[in-house]
Amino acid sequence: MIKLSGIEKYFFAGTPNQVLALDNINLQIQRGDFLTVIGSNGAGKSTLLKAVAGVISVDAGSIKIDGLDVTAHPEYMRARDIGRIDQDPMASTAADLSIEENLAIAYLRGQKRGLARAVTSQRTGYFRDTLRNIGLGLEDRLKVPVGTLSGGQRQALALVMATIARPKLLLLDEHTAALDPKAARQVMEITERLVQQYKLTTLMITHNMEQALRFGNRLIMMHRGRVILDISAEEKGKLTVAALVDRFTSTSGTVFDDDRALLA
Ligand SMILES: Nc1ncnc2c1ncn2[C@@H]1O[C@H](COP(=O)(O)OP(=O)(O)OP(=O)(O)O)[C@@H](O)[C@H]1O
Ligand SMILES: [Mg+2]
Secondary structure (H helix, E strand, O other), X not given: OEEEEEEEEEEOOOOOOOEEEEEEEEEEEOOOOEEEEEEOXXXXXXXHHHHHHOOOOOOEEEEEEOOEEOOOOOXXXXXXXXXXXXXXXXXXXXXXXXXXXXXXXXHHHOOOHHHHHOOOHHHHHHHHHXXXXXXXXXXXXXOOEHHHOOHHHHXXXXXXXXXXXXOOEEEEEOOOOOOOHHXXXXXXXXXXXXXXXXXXXXXXXXXXXXXXXXXXXXXXXXXXXXXXXXXXXXXXXXXXXXXXXXXXXXXXXXXXXXXXXXXX
């Protein structure tokens, strides 16, 4: 279980520009849960994921993964338990390295040091099988530099990399937002497949409300650093995008200001 208690995060603390980006976040995520996260611009969604990943430190509160308090652990120490992708296909993979080399780095990140020597044909076979599973034909292109792949292929590879060590938590920050609609659909299909296959506990930020309703078994909405809605799978199944926007308006007292969210 992932347990966030009383998380606060300030930017520019003590200055006139002070922002309370996370305002007393309390969240318990059960193993295997797939949460979609929506909210207005600047709501704190990315900050929340970065705080959980250890990319940024928090000013108050604690983060526990399966009972272990990781609040003080730097990002590299959490990397074994947490896979993370953001929206930039260039950021999650190394362009100059081959598909195989990228996968090897991701694989070794999840291993103890002593096992790092396993540069074997066995491992290549494992990579090939793992890539075949996502159905893009990348298993026949192991030696190709990742820089030659399309954005969708790179995000799909990033998903494989983020999940190859079977993390306790997968964090996705609008990972399909920079892709064309067809590639975005493909990457979402792969996301869903991997999450189900490996029973991954997942937090996925999306601007697309339709996506937020369709995927996952729980939906949270953030506004001004707080979680203002927490919707269960059962309730989510009955909601429409219009009803979700209404819920936002009535709960937050403001108009939903994100046009992108309403596009399918
Ligand atoms: N590195 C930073 N330095 C200063 N302020 C920041 C930083 N990162 C985020 N903020 C501020 O914290 C608040 C939350 O930002 P965050 O990026 O988490 O929002 P978001 O919900 O991801 O928004 P979007 O939908 O636009 O991606 C915003 O007011 C933002 O300006
Ligand atoms: Mg963001």
